[in-house]
Amino acid sequence: MQILQDLSLQELQDLMAELGEQKFRAKQILDNINLGKPISEFSNISHELKEKLLSRFYDSPIKIHTVLTGKDETKKFVYELVDGNLIEGVLMSYKYGKTLCVSTQVGCRMGCKFCASTLNGLVRNLTSGEILAQVLIVNAYLGGKKDRKRAITNIVLMGSGEPLDNYDNVIKFIELVSAPDGLNISPRNISLSTCGIVPKIKDLANKNLPIVLTISLHAPNDNIRKQIMPIANKYSAKEIIDAAKYYFNTTGRRVIFEYALVEGENSTPESARELAKLVKGFPAHINLIPLNEVEEREMKTVTRKRAEQFASILKSLGVSVTIRRTIGEDIEGACGQLRNKILKNQALKND
Numbered sequence: 001m002q003i004l005q006d007l008s009l010q011e012l013q014d015l016m017a018e019l020g021e022q023k024f025r026a027k028q029i030l031d032n033i034n035l036g037k038p039i040s041e042f043s044n045i046s047h048e049l050k051e052k053l054l055s056r057f058y059d060s061p062i063k064i065h066t067v068l069t070g071k072d073e074t075k076k077f078v079y080e081l082v083d084g085n086l087i088e089g090v091l092m093s094y095k096y097g098k099t100l101c102v103s104t105q106v107g108c109r110m111g112c113k114f115c116a117s118t119l120n121g122l123v124r125n126l127t128s129g130e131i132l133a134q135v136l137i138v139n140a141y142l143g144g145k146k147d148r149k150r151a152i153t154n155i156v157l158m159g160s161g162e163p164l165d166n167y168d169n170v171i172k173f174i175e176l177v178s179a180p181d182g183l184n185i186s187p188r189n190i191s192l193s194t195c196g197i198v199p200k201i202k203d204l205a206n207k208n209l210p211i212v213l214t215i216s217l218h219a220p221n222d223n224i225r226k227q228i229m230p231i232a233n234k235y236s237a238k239e240i241i242d243a244a245k246y247y248f249n250t251t252g253r254r255v256i257f258e259y260a261l262v263e264g265e266n267s268t269p270e271s272a273r274e275l276a277k278l279v280k281g282f283p284a285h286i287n288l289i290p291l292n293e294v295e296e297r298e299m300k301t302v303t304r305k306r307a308e309q310f311a312s313i314l315k316s317l318g319v320s321v322t323i324r325r326t327i328g329e330d331i332e333g334a335c336g337q338l339r340n341k342i343l344k345n346q347a348l349k350n351d
Protein backbone atom coordinates (compact mmCIF):
# COMPACT_ATOMS: atom_id res chain seq x y z
CA MET A 1 0.00 0.00 0.00
CA GLN A 2 1.13 3.52 -0.78
CA ILE A 3 0.57 7.01 0.55
CA LEU A 4 -1.52 9.25 -1.69
CA GLN A 5 -0.18 12.42 0.00
CA ASP A 6 3.28 11.57 -1.40
CA LEU A 7 2.08 12.53 -4.89
CA SER A 8 2.44 15.92 -6.57
CA LEU A 9 -0.22 17.25 -8.96
CA GLN A 10 1.82 15.97 -11.90
CA GLU A 11 2.09 12.52 -10.33
CA LEU A 12 -1.65 12.49 -9.63
CA GLN A 13 -2.26 13.38 -13.29
CA ASP A 14 -0.03 10.48 -14.36
CA LEU A 15 -1.98 8.24 -12.01
CA MET A 16 -5.30 9.34 -13.51
CA ALA A 17 -3.98 8.52 -16.99
CA GLU A 18 -2.92 5.10 -15.76
CA LEU A 19 -6.34 4.48 -14.18
CA GLY A 20 -8.15 5.61 -17.35
CA GLU A 21 -9.60 8.65 -15.60
CA GLN A 22 -9.81 12.22 -16.89
CA LYS A 23 -6.95 14.56 -16.11
CA PHE A 24 -9.03 17.14 -14.17
CA ARG A 25 -9.74 14.48 -11.52
CA ALA A 26 -6.16 14.91 -10.29
CA LYS A 27 -6.86 18.49 -9.20
CA GLN A 28 -10.11 17.40 -7.53
CA ILE A 29 -8.23 14.75 -5.60
CA LEU A 30 -5.58 17.28 -4.56
CA ASP A 31 -8.30 19.69 -3.38
CA ASN A 32 -9.63 16.94 -1.13
CA ILE A 33 -6.12 16.10 0.10
CA ASN A 34 -5.58 19.78 0.94
CA LEU A 35 -8.65 19.66 3.17
CA GLY A 36 -7.03 16.86 5.17
CA LYS A 37 -9.73 14.34 4.24
CA PRO A 38 -9.29 10.57 4.15
CA ILE A 39 -9.99 9.03 0.71
CA SER A 40 -13.28 7.55 1.92
CA GLU A 41 -14.57 11.09 2.59
CA PHE A 42 -13.44 12.71 -0.67
CA SER A 43 -16.19 14.77 -2.30
CA ASN A 44 -16.81 15.18 -6.06
CA ILE A 45 -15.16 11.79 -6.65
CA SER A 46 -17.13 8.78 -7.88
CA HIS A 47 -17.51 5.75 -5.68
CA GLU A 48 -15.69 3.78 -8.35
CA LEU A 49 -12.62 6.04 -8.37
CA LYS A 50 -12.53 6.03 -4.57
CA GLU A 51 -12.49 2.24 -4.65
CA LYS A 52 -9.63 2.27 -7.16
CA LEU A 53 -7.68 4.64 -4.93
CA LEU A 54 -8.39 2.62 -1.80
CA SER A 55 -7.07 -0.53 -3.45
CA ARG A 56 -3.63 1.13 -3.74
CA PHE A 57 -3.47 3.82 -1.08
CA TYR A 58 -4.09 4.05 2.66
CA ASP A 59 -7.39 5.78 3.44
CA SER A 60 -5.40 8.18 5.63
CA PRO A 61 -1.65 8.13 6.34
CA ILE A 62 -2.07 9.58 9.80
CA LYS A 63 -4.61 9.87 12.61
CA ILE A 64 -4.61 12.22 15.57
CA HIS A 65 -4.08 9.93 18.56
CA THR A 66 -3.97 12.50 21.39
CA VAL A 67 -4.00 16.28 21.76
CA LEU A 68 -2.50 17.88 24.87
CA THR A 69 -2.97 21.58 25.57
CA GLY A 70 -0.38 23.39 27.68
CA LYS A 71 -0.76 26.38 29.99
CA ASP A 72 0.50 28.71 27.29
CA GLU A 73 -2.02 27.35 24.71
CA THR A 74 0.72 25.34 23.01
CA LYS A 75 -0.71 22.07 21.78
CA LYS A 76 1.12 18.80 21.45
CA PHE A 77 -0.28 16.35 18.91
CA VAL A 78 0.46 12.67 19.03
CA TYR A 79 -0.18 11.10 15.63
CA GLU A 80 -0.57 7.44 14.78
CA LEU A 81 0.95 6.25 11.51
CA VAL A 82 -0.35 3.39 9.37
CA ASP A 83 2.20 0.95 10.84
CA GLY A 84 1.19 1.82 14.41
CA ASN A 85 4.19 4.04 15.11
CA LEU A 86 3.45 7.19 17.05
CA ILE A 87 5.11 10.53 16.33
CA GLU A 88 4.68 13.95 17.89
CA GLY A 89 4.23 17.52 16.75
CA VAL A 90 3.71 20.88 18.43
CA LEU A 91 1.48 23.81 17.52
CA MET A 92 2.55 27.22 18.76
CA SER A 93 0.33 30.29 18.57
CA TYR A 94 1.91 33.67 18.05
CA LYS A 95 0.54 37.12 17.24
CA TYR A 96 1.47 36.69 13.59
CA GLY A 97 0.00 33.24 13.17
CA LYS A 98 0.35 29.58 14.02
CA THR A 99 3.53 27.57 13.68
CA LEU A 100 3.48 23.80 13.42
CA CYS A 101 6.59 21.86 14.40
CA VAL A 102 6.71 18.66 12.33
CA SER A 103 8.66 15.42 12.71
CA THR A 104 10.69 14.03 9.83
CA GLN A 105 11.59 10.60 11.23
CA VAL A 106 10.25 8.11 13.76
CA GLY A 107 13.02 8.47 16.34
CA CYS A 108 16.46 9.72 15.33
CA ARG A 109 19.93 8.21 14.99
CA MET A 110 21.98 11.32 15.75
CA GLY A 111 22.33 10.50 19.45
CA CYS A 112 22.58 14.06 20.87
CA LYS A 113 23.09 13.63 24.59
CA PHE A 114 20.47 16.18 25.66
CA CYS A 115 17.60 15.18 23.35
CA ALA A 116 14.71 12.79 24.03
CA SER A 117 13.90 12.11 20.36
CA THR A 118 16.99 9.97 19.93
CA LEU A 119 16.62 7.80 23.06
CA ASN A 120 15.37 4.77 21.11
CA GLY A 121 17.42 5.37 17.97
CA LEU A 122 15.98 5.64 14.50
CA VAL A 123 12.90 3.54 13.75
CA ARG A 124 12.34 4.76 10.20
CA ASN A 125 12.17 7.74 7.87
CA LEU A 126 8.84 9.43 7.22
CA THR A 127 7.76 9.77 3.60
CA SER A 128 7.08 13.24 2.17
CA GLY A 129 3.35 12.50 2.41
CA GLU A 130 3.60 11.52 6.07
CA ILE A 131 5.33 14.82 6.86
CA LEU A 132 2.74 16.70 4.78
CA ALA A 133 -0.13 14.83 6.43
CA GLN A 134 0.88 16.26 9.84
CA VAL A 135 0.29 19.76 8.44
CA LEU A 136 -2.91 18.80 6.63
CA ILE A 137 -4.52 17.08 9.58
CA VAL A 138 -3.75 19.86 12.07
CA ASN A 139 -4.86 22.50 9.56
CA ALA A 140 -8.17 20.63 9.19
CA TYR A 141 -8.42 20.12 12.96
CA LEU A 142 -8.21 23.91 13.37
CA GLY A 143 -10.89 24.43 10.71
CA GLY A 144 -8.42 25.77 8.15
CA LYS A 145 -8.56 25.33 4.38
CA LYS A 146 -5.93 26.80 2.08
CA ASP A 147 -4.41 30.14 1.08
CA ARG A 148 -6.01 32.97 3.08
CA LYS A 149 -8.11 30.52 5.05
CA ARG A 150 -5.17 28.41 6.14
CA ALA A 151 -4.96 27.98 9.89
CA ILE A 152 -1.24 27.16 9.85
CA THR A 153 1.00 29.97 8.64
CA ASN A 154 4.49 28.68 9.46
CA ILE A 155 6.26 25.34 9.61
CA VAL A 156 9.40 24.37 11.48
CA LEU A 157 11.12 21.07 10.71
CA MET A 158 12.17 20.74 14.33
CA GLY A 159 10.21 17.76 15.60
CA SER A 160 11.78 14.36 16.05
CA GLY A 161 14.29 13.30 13.45
CA GLU A 162 17.18 14.83 11.56
CA PRO A 163 15.72 16.39 8.38
CA LEU A 164 18.95 16.15 6.40
CA ASP A 165 19.21 12.42 7.27
CA ASN A 166 15.96 12.03 5.28
CA TYR A 167 16.93 14.54 2.61
CA ASP A 168 14.90 13.51 -0.46
CA ASN A 169 11.63 13.10 1.43
CA VAL A 170 12.12 16.40 3.25
CA ILE A 171 12.83 18.31 0.01
CA LYS A 172 9.77 16.78 -1.61
CA PHE A 173 7.69 17.71 1.45
CA ILE A 174 8.81 21.34 1.14
CA GLU A 175 7.89 21.28 -2.55
CA LEU A 176 4.47 19.71 -1.87
CA VAL A 177 3.48 22.00 1.01
CA SER A 178 4.57 25.14 -0.83
CA ALA A 179 3.06 24.20 -4.21
CA PRO A 180 0.41 26.68 -5.44
CA ASP A 181 -1.94 23.70 -5.89
CA GLY A 182 -1.04 22.42 -2.44
CA LEU A 183 -1.42 24.27 0.86
CA ASN A 184 0.66 27.06 -0.71
CA ILE A 185 2.74 27.85 2.38
CA SER A 186 5.64 30.07 1.33
CA PRO A 187 9.09 28.49 1.77
CA ARG A 188 10.01 31.77 3.52
CA ASN A 189 7.73 30.62 6.32
CA ILE A 190 9.45 27.23 6.59
CA SER A 191 12.49 26.66 8.83
CA LEU A 192 14.68 23.58 8.63
CA SER A 193 16.91 22.69 11.56
CA THR A 194 19.89 20.36 11.24
CA CYS A 195 22.52 19.04 13.64
CA GLY A 196 25.05 19.84 10.92
CA ILE A 197 25.35 17.23 8.17
CA VAL A 198 27.84 19.22 6.13
CA PRO A 199 27.49 17.73 2.60
CA LYS A 200 23.70 17.95 2.82
CA ILE A 201 23.86 21.60 3.91
CA LYS A 202 25.77 22.22 0.69
CA ASP A 203 23.19 20.25 -1.35
CA LEU A 204 20.45 22.31 0.27
CA ALA A 205 22.29 25.55 -0.56
CA ASN A 206 22.53 24.46 -4.20
CA LYS A 207 18.75 23.82 -4.25
CA ASN A 208 18.34 27.49 -3.40
CA LEU A 209 14.94 27.16 -1.74
CA PRO A 210 14.12 30.36 0.14
CA ILE A 211 13.66 28.55 3.44
CA VAL A 212 15.27 29.51 6.76
CA LEU A 213 18.21 27.25 7.68
CA THR A 214 19.03 26.77 11.33
CA ILE A 215 22.02 24.77 12.51
CA SER A 216 22.21 23.18 15.97
CA LEU A 217 25.69 24.20 17.00
CA HIS A 218 25.51 23.92 20.81
CA ALA A 219 29.25 24.26 21.38
CA PRO A 220 32.05 26.73 20.66
CA ASN A 221 34.64 24.05 19.80
CA ASP A 222 35.01 20.41 18.76
CA ASN A 223 35.97 19.16 22.22
CA ILE A 224 32.77 20.30 23.89
CA ARG A 225 30.68 19.48 20.82
CA LYS A 226 31.95 15.88 20.73
CA GLN A 227 30.88 15.42 24.33
CA ILE A 228 27.27 16.28 23.60
CA MET A 229 26.77 15.58 19.87
CA PRO A 230 28.16 12.40 18.26
CA ILE A 231 27.85 14.02 14.79
CA ALA A 232 30.79 16.23 15.86
CA ASN A 233 33.05 13.21 15.38
CA LYS A 234 32.19 13.32 11.70
CA TYR A 235 32.17 17.04 10.94
CA SER A 236 34.22 19.66 12.74
CA ALA A 237 32.84 22.99 13.94
CA LYS A 238 35.01 24.67 11.31
CA GLU A 239 33.46 22.54 8.54
CA ILE A 240 30.01 23.49 9.82
CA ILE A 241 30.85 27.19 9.81
CA ASP A 242 32.27 26.84 6.30
CA ALA A 243 29.07 25.08 5.17
CA ALA A 244 27.02 27.91 6.73
CA LYS A 245 29.15 30.45 4.86
CA TYR A 246 28.64 28.50 1.65
CA TYR A 247 24.89 28.52 2.36
CA PHE A 248 24.92 32.28 2.86
CA ASN A 249 27.08 32.99 -0.18
CA THR A 250 24.95 30.76 -2.40
CA THR A 251 21.47 31.76 -1.22
CA GLY A 252 22.03 35.20 0.32
CA ARG A 253 20.12 33.97 3.35
CA ARG A 254 21.38 34.42 6.89
CA VAL A 255 21.89 31.21 8.88
CA ILE A 256 20.62 30.87 12.43
CA PHE A 257 22.64 28.88 14.96
CA GLU A 258 20.85 27.18 17.82
CA TYR A 259 22.71 26.89 21.05
CA ALA A 260 21.15 25.04 24.00
CA LEU A 261 22.74 26.25 27.22
CA VAL A 262 23.73 23.34 29.45
CA GLU A 263 25.05 23.98 32.94
CA GLY A 264 28.70 23.02 33.31
CA GLU A 265 29.13 22.13 29.62
CA ASN A 266 28.93 25.01 27.18
CA SER A 267 27.63 28.01 29.10
CA THR A 268 30.69 29.66 30.64
CA PRO A 269 31.81 33.20 29.74
CA GLU A 270 34.83 31.59 28.11
CA SER A 271 32.54 29.53 25.85
CA ALA A 272 30.66 32.71 24.90
CA ARG A 273 33.89 34.40 23.84
CA GLU A 274 35.03 31.35 21.89
CA LEU A 275 31.64 31.14 20.17
CA ALA A 276 31.84 34.80 19.13
CA LYS A 277 35.20 34.09 17.52
CA LEU A 278 33.89 31.01 15.76
CA VAL A 279 30.97 32.75 14.03
CA LYS A 280 32.80 36.00 13.35
CA GLY A 281 32.92 37.36 9.84
CA PHE A 282 29.55 36.58 8.36
CA PRO A 283 25.97 37.51 9.17
CA ALA A 284 24.87 34.76 11.52
CA HIS A 285 22.35 34.93 14.31
CA ILE A 286 22.54 32.92 17.53
CA ASN A 287 19.44 31.62 19.20
CA LEU A 288 20.16 30.65 22.81
CA ILE A 289 17.83 28.03 24.30
CA PRO A 290 18.17 27.35 28.03
CA LEU A 291 18.22 23.52 28.01
CA ASN A 292 14.86 21.83 28.46
CA GLU A 293 15.59 19.08 30.90
CA VAL A 294 14.85 15.51 29.81
CA GLU A 295 14.08 12.91 32.47
CA GLU A 296 16.53 10.26 31.23
CA ARG A 297 19.36 12.71 30.69
CA GLU A 298 21.72 13.96 33.36
CA MET A 299 22.12 17.41 31.87
CA LYS A 300 20.94 20.45 33.76
CA THR A 301 19.69 23.76 32.47
CA VAL A 302 21.16 27.18 33.29
CA THR A 303 19.75 30.00 35.38
CA ARG A 304 18.17 32.97 33.62
CA LYS A 305 21.07 35.05 34.92
CA ARG A 306 23.65 32.81 33.28
CA ALA A 307 21.75 32.85 29.97
CA GLU A 308 21.62 36.65 30.06
CA GLN A 309 25.32 36.90 30.90
CA PHE A 310 26.14 34.58 27.98
CA ALA A 311 23.99 36.66 25.63
CA SER A 312 25.47 39.95 26.78
CA ILE A 313 29.05 38.74 26.16
CA LEU A 314 28.06 37.73 22.63
CA LYS A 315 26.37 41.08 22.06
CA SER A 316 29.37 43.00 23.34
CA LEU A 317 31.48 41.13 20.78
CA GLY A 318 29.14 42.16 17.97
CA VAL A 319 27.20 38.91 17.58
CA SER A 320 23.47 39.03 16.85
CA VAL A 321 21.77 36.96 19.58
CA THR A 322 18.40 36.27 21.19
CA ILE A 323 17.32 34.06 24.06
CA ARG A 324 14.45 31.88 22.94
CA ARG A 325 11.39 31.76 25.15
CA THR A 326 10.66 28.18 26.10
CA ILE A 327 7.09 27.13 25.51
CA GLY A 328 5.18 23.90 25.87
CA GLU A 329 7.37 22.49 28.63
CA ASP A 330 4.47 21.38 30.80
CA ILE A 331 3.26 19.02 28.06
CA GLU A 332 6.77 17.87 27.09
CA GLY A 333 6.40 19.78 23.87
CA ALA A 334 9.51 21.94 24.15
CA CYS A 335 12.63 21.50 21.98
CA GLY A 336 14.23 18.15 22.57
CA GLN A 337 11.34 16.76 24.59
CA LEU A 338 9.47 15.01 21.78
CA ARG A 339 9.68 11.27 22.02
CA ASN A 340 7.87 7.95 21.66
CA LYS A 341 6.66 7.92 25.24
CA ILE A 342 3.03 7.07 24.58
CA LEU A 343 4.17 4.40 22.17
CA LYS A 344 6.04 2.76 25.05
CA ASN A 345 3.00 2.90 27.33
CA GLN A 346 0.82 1.60 24.55
CA ALA A 347 3.16 -1.33 23.94
CA LEU A 348 3.03 -2.14 27.64
CA LYS A 349 -0.76 -2.07 27.61
CA ASN A 350 -0.90 -4.48 24.69
CA ASP A 351 1.50 -6.95 26.29
Ligand code: SAH
Pocket residue numbers: 110112114115116157158159160161162163193194195196215216258260289290291292293294335336337
Ligand atom coordinates in the same frame (compact mmCIF):
# COMPACT_ATOMS: atom_id res chain seq x y z
N1 SAH B 1 17.70 17.10 14.29
C1 SAH B 1 17.50 18.49 14.02
C2 SAH B 1 16.08 18.89 14.27
C3 SAH B 1 15.69 18.92 15.72
S1 SAH B 1 15.21 20.55 16.05
C4 SAH B 1 18.50 19.32 14.76
O1 SAH B 1 19.31 18.75 15.47
O2 SAH B 1 18.56 20.52 14.57
C5 SAH B 1 15.21 20.58 17.72
C6 SAH B 1 16.15 21.60 18.29
O3 SAH B 1 16.09 21.46 19.71
C7 SAH B 1 17.60 21.35 17.92
O4 SAH B 1 18.32 22.54 17.88
C8 SAH B 1 18.05 20.52 19.08
O5 SAH B 1 19.44 20.47 19.20
C9 SAH B 1 17.37 21.22 20.21
N2 SAH B 1 17.24 20.42 21.42
C10 SAH B 1 17.27 19.09 21.54
N3 SAH B 1 17.14 18.72 22.81
C11 SAH B 1 17.02 19.86 23.52
C12 SAH B 1 16.83 20.14 24.88
N4 SAH B 1 16.74 19.16 25.77
N5 SAH B 1 16.72 21.43 25.26
C13 SAH B 1 16.78 22.42 24.35
N6 SAH B 1 16.94 22.22 23.03
C14 SAH B 1 17.07 20.96 22.63
